[in-house]
Amino acid sequence: MKAEIRKIALTVNGQQMSIDVEVRALLSDVLRHDLGLTGTHVGCEHGVCGACTILIDGESTRSCLTLAVQADGCAIETVESLGSVSSLSALQEAFRDNHGLQCGFCTPGILMSLCAAERHGEDLEETLTEVLGGHICRCTGYQNIRAAIEAHWAKSVTR
């Protein structure tokens, strides 16, 4: 049962590439398993939990609901494009300082949604309700995620 293969061009975290993918392959699987970017997680594969959220051309998108071929020609950003272990981004710092993660499985998706919200200038209220509302976290009870968002938004507004 050989699936059809197609070549697509992607810019992933700033790096241009051209790769062969099965036309039926999910973008989440291509990122994780073909490109080794395992920071993007898969929690439900039916578009509800938000763990797989990445940015496609700057818009937060469920990578489990996106075929890789649909992203042909697009710029993709994943959690790996944010800070590094030795130099966390301000948002990542806020999550760490406020204990906004426990198992960390949902976290990369939430961070990517928040990145898009921050760039789009979403206000705190909208971010806490609409943006965070697109994510399931089973560990934190959300309180400390909200605290991290509040702390980060408070800082970015005064920046």
Next chain:
Amino acid sequence: MTAETGIRRPYVGQSVLRSNDPKLLTGGGRFTDDLHFPGMLHATIVRSTLAHGTIDQFDAVEARAESDVALVLGPDEIASATGMLPCVWLAPDQRMTHIPIVSRKVTYVGQPIGIVVADSRAAAEDAVEILDITFAELPCVVDSEAAIAPGAPLLVPEWGNNICAQVDAGDPRDEIEEVIARAAHVVERRLRIQRVAPNPMETRAVVARWDAADESLTVWMSTQTPHHCRDHLATALGLRADQVRVIVGELGGGFGAKEHLYPDEVMVCLAAMRLDRPVKWVEDRVESLTATLHGRDAIHRARLALDANGKFLAIHSDILGNLGAHPSNVGLGPFRVSMGMLPGPYHFERAGGSLTAVLSNTTPTGAYRGFGMQEATWVRERLVDEAARELGLDVVELRVQNMIQPHELPFTTRTFQPYDSGDYPEGMRRTAVAARAEANVTSEGRIRRGLGFATHVEFTGLGDSRSQQIVGFSLGGYETAKVRVDPDGSVSVTSGVTNMGQGIDTGFAQLTADHLGIGIERVSVRLGDTASAPYSATGSIASRSMTVGGGAVVTAAGKVRNRMMAIAAHQLEISPDDLELVRDASGRDVFQPKGSPDIALTWEKVAESAWLNWNVPDEFNTIGLEETFVYNPVSVSYAYATHAVSVAVDLDTGLVKLEGYWVTHDVGVMVNPMICDGQVHGGIAQGVGIALYEGMRWGDTGQPTTTTYLDYVLPLSVDIPDVKIEHMVTPSPFIPGGMKGLGEGGTIGSPAAVGNAIAAAIPEIAGSLLETPFSPSKLWTMIDEAGLHV
């Protein structure tokens, strides 16, 4: 991983930031599905699509002919290559004690019946589609009351009924009945706790690699109990335990669901052995909802007896527990714990329960956060509220007046729970004061408001081994820690418990640094690899990692410190009593005679000489700086909490909104308050899910109807208010370090508090608030039947 620098000892009691957060925040966590090995193949499990029947045919000819399919194993091939998995917690006379990995008899939808391995997961899933499987269907039964009704379909026809075991707990039934008979007031209700799915965000996952030359199996898996899985893998696959190594990377939550070995996980390992290639299997969410153990599913016919003054006399529950298709590894355990913990923090003259546990054509039920205690709290605290309502008493006063007083502790309950320490009435009072001062309880128009309370005592830190033997639980209740100072002065800690997302590694680093007396940046904690971690029969379950594991770490670290002190004292030619270990002005950890900072030996220097075995005390009969300590607690430790929640209920929609939440809890010494609070927050959210949203459902033919997150509803941020937590600290009287467990308390108290708050908001329906979840449609119907819709 080392923690951040900059904070000073003592670390215990400080919110030290978690050591592995940077990794998790940058996508660098190594979850099982993140692993990749050359030549790795991908598995899909073949599952029963029928609730009850037999497999007439499993024909894989066409699938095996596919070029990208490497292996198909059906029920007969798997059965002939595997042994049974033993149930770990057995009830007396339990009629089923071992579970086959696979069988031609299917008893629930989702039951694993075979495995397909292919070049990719998609190819494996395609191949499942072309398997030719035919079943002979049998009538099925899903509901526990239907399962004991005359004429019910039988899962094991030889038994003559579906009852797997019956157990009583507490006082003799006739004594309880005698007390109830003479009581001035008896509240009797049928209460139900629905079936829920644990739903860790990371589903189960396994990567298995067989080394044929070495005849060894390495298994990376998402589990809370690596040694336990190793032992059971060896049993099921006919290997010696030393041939199997289980490694746990990052765990994306467990909540009890990952505390034992599942048959499908054995199949993945068998396939890797057959193929001599690495095989990966990752459960999808539909499988997680149907093939990973569920929790709860109990019906209680419970009674609370009071005298004319509101003094509690007796509590009893007849429990009907739904085991699902077979007893899980813990079998009747959760239902038995419900009986044991039914009395909660109150005095009773007599207390107990009677349990009947039945099989049904549903996913087996097992451990889930709150393990029987959430159910007990739901039953008891709703009965107490009903009693207060019927007698016109204050819900807080009635509780306080019946509580075990602090001076009475230690206190053994009528159900043989040896409560250790604490002040239950004070916790209740503090919560009540805070909540009553702040909660908005003013109803407006069609919005009704109410404040509800629930209080509980929590069994934490499973051990000791002797008690486990008494209750038939084949898991040693001890925990071991190994602490080593290496020649360069760095410190490694390992233990048999696992980091399941709670951050236990950071807590252990805090304990180790304090008990060694050095900076935390020196300490690294490594958990989860059976090749290097000390043996742990029990692993990270039952809120025990910090209590039992932490007790072991504290003691082992203290022993290493004593060795370091003895060496330094020997080299400085003074008594250890005259020596101190301090951090000097330039940030070095140094040993120095008390009051003489000019004569100092660095931590590194002492470590180096210890491993050279130079200049060490003559009386030393071992070399080096490694100590292993096996800690077997003398008893269980008991945490406690009181929850209060304020709700607003819309009479026209039945929608419940939580507006405020207050908790007072006592978990003994808090090693890391930030992590403690996080555990409480997360536990409460799961409890709110039980109270309002979650629930597995089946259709008449035994087909599960809640198999995606569109149907199985989990709480979102908007559903969970900020929780105000007040801490009381009564150190455990016997755990070294004074800790008690806290992983489950949030989940235990919250459903009852929410239920009682709805009852306070709408007293007209209080008497029928007996079955969670209170979805809008269910509440709307109750409100309607109460005539509150005009």
